[in-house]
Amino acid sequence: MLLxxxxxxxxxxxxxxxRTWLRATGEARCLEVGYDxxxxxxxxxxxxxxxGLVGLLYPWxxxxxxxxxxxxxWRQIPERVRWLREARWPAGRLESLLWAALxxxxxxxxxxxxxxxxxxxxxxxxxxxxxxxxxxxxxxxHFIEHDHHTNFPFNMxxxxxxxxxxxxxxxxxxxxxxxxxxxxxxxxxxxxxxxRPGNGAGVPGAxxxxxxxxxxxxxxxxxxxxTAYIDLGLALYGLLTVLAWSEWRQxxxxxxxxxxxxxxxxxxxxKMTGLLVVLFVCGATLLTEAWRRQTRGAVAxxxxxxxxxxxxxxxxxxxxxxxxxxxxxxxxxxxxGGRGWSREHARTYQEEQQSHGTHAIAxxxxxxxxxxxxxxxxxxxxxxxxxxxAAVVRALFRRGDWxxxxxxxxxxxxxxxxPARFWEQAAVxxxxxxxxxxxxxxxxxxxxxxxxxKALLAYAGFGLFAQTHLSQLSRYQIPFFAAGALGxxxxxVHLGRLGRAPRAAGWLSFGTVSACLLALHLLRATxxxxxxLGVWTAEEVDAATFESHGAFEYLNAHxxxxxxxxxxxEPRLYRLDVPAEFADRFHNTLYPYERMRxxxxxxxxxxxRGITHILVNPRYHPGVMGPGPKDxxxxxxxxxxxxxxxxxxxxxxxxxRATFVLxxxxxx
Amino acid sequence: MRSLISCLVAxxxxxxxxxxxxxxxVGQACSREAGAAGTVxxxxxxxx
Numbered sequence: 001m002l003l004x005x006x007x008x009x010x011x012x013x014x015x016x017x018x019r020t021w022l023r024a025t026g027e028a029r030c031l032e033v034g035y036d037x038x039x040x041x042x043x044x045x046x047x048x049x050x051x052g053l054v055g056l057l058y059p060w061x062x063x064x065x066x067x068x069x070x071x072x073x074w075r076q077i078p079e080r081v082r083w084l085r086e087a088r089w090p091a092g093r094l095e096s097l098l099w100a101a102l103x104x105x106x107x108x109x110x111x112x113x114x115x116x117x118x119x120x121x122x123x124x125x126x127x128x129x130x131x132x133x134x135x136x137x138x139x140x141x142h143f144i145e146h147d148h149h150t151n152f153p154f155n156m157x158x159x160x161x162x163x164x165x166x167x168x169x170x171x172x173x174x175x176x177x178x179x180x181x182x183x184x185x186x187x188x189x190x191x192x193x194x195x196r197p198g199n200g201a202g203v204p205g206a207x208x209x210x211x212x213x214x215x216x217x218x219x220x221x222x223x224x225x226x227t228a229y230i231d232l233g234l235a236l237y238g239l240l241t242v243l244a245w246s247e248w249r250q251x252x253x254x255x256x257x258x259x260x261x262x263x264x265x266x267x268x269x270x271k272m273t274g275l276l277v278v279l280f281v282c283g284a285t286l287l288t289e290a291w292r293r294q295t296r297g298a299v300a301x302x303x304x305x306x307x308x309x310x311x312x313x314x315x316x317x318x319x320x321x322x323x324x325x326x327x328x329x330x331x332x333x334x335x336x337g338g339r340g341w342s343r344e345h346a347r348t349y350q351e352e353q354q355s356h357g358t359h360a361i362a363x364x365x366x367x368x369x370x371x372x373x374x375x376x377x378x379x380x381x382x383x384x385x386x387x388x389x390a391a392v393v394r395a396l397f398r399r400g401d402w403x404x405x406x407x408x409x410x411x412x413x414x415x416x417x418x419p420a421r422f423w424e425q426a427a428v429x430x431x432x433x434x435x436x437x438x439x440x441x442x443x444x445x446x447x448x449x450x451x452x453x454k455a456l457l458a459y460a461g462f463g464l465f466a467q468t469h470l471s472q473l474s475r476y477q478i479p480f481f482a483a484g485a486l487g488x489x490x491x492x493v494h495l496g497r498l499g500r501a502p503r504a505a506g507w508l509s510f511g512t513v514s515a516c517l518l519a520l521h522l523l524r525a526t527x528x529x530x531x532x533l534g535v536w537t538a539e540e541v542d543a544a545t546f547e548s549h550g551a552f553e554y555l556n557a558h559x560x561x562x563x564x565x566x567x568x569x570e571p572r573l574y575r576l577d578v579p580a581e582f583a584d585r586f587h588n589t590l591y592p593y594e595r596m597r598x599x600x601x602x603x604x605x606x607x608x609r610g611i612t613h614i615l616v617n618p619r620y621h622p623g624v625m626g627p628g629p630k631d632x633x634x635x636x637x638x639x640x641x642x643x644x645x646x647x648x649x650x651x652x653x654x655x656x657r658a659t660f661v662l663x664x665x666x667x668x
Numbered sequence: 669m670r671s672l673i674s675c676l677v678a679x680x681x682x683x684x685x686x687x688x689x690x691x692x693x694v695g696q697a698c699s700r701e702a703g704a705a706g707t708v709x710x711x712x713x714x715x716x
Contacts, residue, residue, distance in 0.1 A: 219697075372691070372692065372693070373693070374692065374693060374696055375693035375696045375697050375700070376693075376696055376697055376699075376700035376701075377696055377700070389687070389691065416684070416687070416688050416691070417687075417691065419693065420693070428697045428700060428701060431693065431694075431697060433688065434684045434685055434687070434688035437684050438680065438681045438684040438685055439681065441680070442677050442680070442681070445673055445677065495677070495681075498670075498673060498674045498677055499670070499671065499674035499678075501674055501675065501677075501678035502674055502677040502678045502681065504678070505677070505678040505679075505681040505682045505685075506681055508682070508685070509681045509682065509684075509685040512685060512689070513685060513688065513689075516689070516694070516698070519698070520697060520698065520701050523698075523701035523702055523704070523705040524701055524704075524705075526705035526708060526709070527701070527704040527705045527707075527708050529708065530708055530711075530712055535712065
């Protein structure tokens, strides 16, 4: 915790110094902290990238990188300390209540960050922490051929690498919590800035905290705050890009345009879909300046913004190009190609990305099997869903699937009715809640809206529309929820303008939903409390909840120094210390399954890769040496085991419950 | 006109909220999370 706070303080000081150089300062204090810390953490991510590229990923070098934030920003520290001393609890009762709820959100998320990642934190264990762990072990960033994820832009993962190198996975996770807290602070501060003359004079102070609470209590957001995903990083940088751009639009100096470019570049360095925020601000600059008949200025400003953003993010894309031959690997494979990928992989990947949301609902309606998915109950019920909600969904899909261009119109409503269709599994974090659908349309009657709010809402709408084309997983929409949240806050606070009934309905809705979602967040944190407090060890919890724990323990203890593991059905390799690679056909082209005809071909491929052990999670790759559907790999392994060329080293394949390990016996 | 809009807005907000709260998954989620937290509390307090 102290290390985390130390890094964040350094990041604030460094970010403040950079904004001073840019002459892009002077905001509500909460928003200032958001800008400063986000910029400083961005600098830190690039310092770690630099260390990784020159092969200096050692704890001492990482500590020096963190300390260099202080070296850049030391002049700003006394001023920040004065700020902290002058900080006061809000005077109004409503604001106090909202801030208390926000603090409860932060504390609940913090508790979940004091626990090592569990089996349900899927991508954390697949690559957000596993990639940095492998880079740390090699002391450099290198090409990991079996996992395409490690070729994505990795700004957030550089912070996780720092956390792993200086302390543990808990420190790594805390950097994603930092993004959550900074989003909350930025929204609170942005609410204040709406009240500035020229932006929307007379905006009450509760707008920011109300918007922040609408965002912070979304279960998808609150869940992500407790794990090392990256969507909250993208949400923060996207939000700050639009806010900084809006400052520039209001005539507060060119420094803000450069700051917007820097934040957009950092967003693009977090995730490829950060390109959406770059496109949005560049397009908005061009359109708004051209509207004012300043064509030359429009082009110059757009070029400055775009070049700053793309220039800052370019190291990631150049690195990926050098490793794979495709700067956005594995996307656009048909056009750009890429190492270790194929047309079949590209098609499967595209189909998987397009399998959620309206597409999943349309399939179920067409097959006549549609029912709303149950959440957090294990097996789904088979009984017919005769509810009015299901009837509404069936009516919406009466003519088949919605084209992507129009789907954005119905996605928010469908996420209220059947949120599990927009998540990978029917788990509690899939819930989005109704506040955005209930309160954002009402803003039509609350015009004129402050310019900054209009910019945020335009970004949220553009992002939702574009993201609907790419993939309809609701966690990918988190950046746009952050931007839209301020509209929720503005709506609920200003409903009184329309009369007493809307005001009462607005606050009743906001209060009930926020209380319900906050309760879910607090209950989840309660379940993590014993591990956070050390009553249960992380080891005990992992053993009880993660089906691959035993197999990993076995391999870590007994596989030997020359072992290498081929993994089937289990990509969550973070806790496996033995060299391993994904061997399922959809992950890479390392194993030429299309040319394999016999078990001998399979065995030869394993030996050619230096494999000594096979790990199988029957939950995701059923049928290997047990009952269940048998694909080609299962048939090959069954045959090799029957001939004594593979033997069970750990676990019981016949049970098909927990992950098991097989060993190559060396018999010909 | 103003009172009609006022009435429609109030109905819209209240309707969407009630619709959300009436969805089965809201109860299922609360029950699941409360169950998990309850189990932890029971184990910590020495129950079986």
